[in-house]
Amino acid sequence: MSEFIKKLTPEYLDDVLVRLAHHSSAIEGNTITLPETATIIxxxxxxxxxxxxRREYFEVLNHEQTFEYVIDQIENNTPLSxxxxKDIHEKLxxxxxxxxxKFKVSxxxxxxxxxxxxxPREVPELINQLIGNLNYKIDVAFSDKEIVKAILESHITFEKIHPFSDGNGRTGRxxxxxxLLENGLPPLIIDKENKGLYNQILHEAQIKVFPSESDIETFYNFVEPFLQNEKKRIESFNYKEKNQMINYDGIEKENIDRRSNSKKSQKRDLER
Known part of the structure; x- marks a missing residue:
């Protein structure tokens, strides 16, 4: 849903990128702080x-090119495949x-x-099945909650398959x-402080042949506050942008305060 992506301001996209890079990497043991992540990106x-x-540095930095790829693909209405x-894993x-x-060989x-x-021999078919099942459940979903639950179930399955030799956690998230973004929903950033509960929820669902409805509901109840906070954050950035625009003779111009301090946001602003 590219229309949803277009509503996200450049400053918000920078903000979510920094937080995603920091927390997703920290869940895997990366020690770079949030302010240091902002400095890097x-x-x-x-x-x-x-x-x-060196490894920690690139674990964080690689989120930039990956997130830009994700946004570009969604803007071009490219479905998950x-x-x-594989491209997401390659960039991360x-x-x-x-x-x-490349999928694992051992x-x-x-x-x-x-x-x-x-x-390893089962990975290609299992990932194809995962995508097919996800698409089906999204197609028949009657609410955003059902879509989110379908995505969460696929995440549980993806991490259990563990299709790559390394980097599965960052890739899966x-x-x-x-x-989520493809379906017009806010991004999900699981903060590092909840790493233990997040891993516990995944583990309890993964020890079964298939995750139960109760497992998925537990996961949903865990992430729902994060999604609600992200909605508020998007609204806040949108409000900030709208109120920093000054209209002269019917032509909207940017207030000087709107200019982002980041090079990335400045580049996006110039392209607008």
Missing amino acids: LEQTLPNNSKIT VSVI TDRLQYDKG ENYIKGAEFSTAP MVMNYS
């Missing part, structure tokens, strides 16, 4: 922190993995999990946001 500079590793999922693991954008495991991930 918005100011294109390296924070003055000698403890930041195997190739889109750029300069980090030799097999970026067994992998989730630390502490009481179940096995999918065998970006794919989940692709589906």
Whole structure:
């Protein structure tokens, strides 16, 4: 739903990118702080922190090119597909993995999990099934809640399949946001403070052959406050933009205060 994307202001897109990059990476153990993430992505500079590793730096930075790809694809009405999922993984693991954008060829495991991930030979078919099931459930959904629940169920399944050798968590959360934005819903950013509960919800659903309705409802109740807060955040950024426009002779011009301090937002503003 490209119309929904067009309603998101450049400043909001910068804001959500920074928070998504920080929290999604932090859930996987990345130690870069939120202010440092903003410095890396918005100011294109390296924070003055000698403890930041090369891997941590690119885990955060790679979210920029990935998020831009996601927005571009949705604006072009590109549906979620195997190739889109592989592209998301390739961009998120750029300069980090030799097999970026390729499904795993050997067994992998989730630390502490009481179940096995999918065998490599089954991954292509399972991901195709995941996309097909997701599309069907979205097509027959009668409310936004049902759409969100379908997307959450697919996320549970994606993480259980664990289709790539590494980077499955960050990829799965970006794919989940692709589906949300594609369906005109706000993005979901699970903050690092809720990492334990998030992993517990996933694990309890994944130890079964298929997640139960109760598992999905529990997941929905967990994320619903995040989605509601994101709606308010979108409204706040939209309100800010509208009230920073000055009309002269019927022509809208930007108030100087509207200009973003970030290079990325400045570039977008010039393109508008």
